[in-house]
Amino acid sequence: MSIHINLELTDHCNIKCKMCSQSMRKDAHGGPKKFMDWDTWRTSLHGLAGLEEDVHLCPHWLGEPTIHPEFDKFVEYAFGINIGNRLFREFKVHTNGVVLGEDRARLLLRLANAKGQLEDTFRFMHFSLDAHSREVYKDVKGADRGPLVRRNIERFIQLRREMRLEWPKVTLGFVVQPGNAHEASDFIDHWQPLLRDPALCWDWPTQVRDAIYFRPLNTGNQAASDALHAETCRSAGLEVPEGDRIRSAESF
């Protein structure tokens, strides 16, 4: 048995994706947005000790975790006290990749491949990208950060390759919508050769490997959004099931 635990480092974000309700609200949880304090993080982590279930830990729910002013310190501490996986069995980061300089990339790669834990503990870096070109990134993500994000992710992948490291796996997400659907093939063409034998997915990735995945936008007209998603995946050459709605049963 396993349980998924999200310790949300912050509900602030540094960009404004047009499909993200979090980015449209002043408050995400019915109060002012915040950054988690050190005592809450430390106490929460130690509180995981002794749970019977395998804990799958993610320092994110809403917001962008890497903009926490002490993100590096928090994550390094978590791995430092997780010797023998006594607190968590798996770990993953969801990020937009805007704040991922070389020092942070090296830190995360070091923690993911550190001794004293099962080798697949730090499973994934999930990057939310949703665009190929600078113009479409700016439109969909509400910020002119496309080139920076591309450099950051490419450097992370390159460092992993140069250091011959297995973990974490890298996945790149693309929420299909009218403004970016035409870039799906370019997105694959750019990233597929850089990743390590990535799966091409029409829903959440389900395998423990690099992946490029396309998801439908949740909208008021879900049938049209699902149809655009299915057609975009087919046009990009993905092997998809029949029909206009190709989400898996577990998807939301």
Ligand code: SF4
């Ligand atoms: S990066 Fe994530 S939290 Fe921030 S606006 Fe985009 S989807 Fe929302």
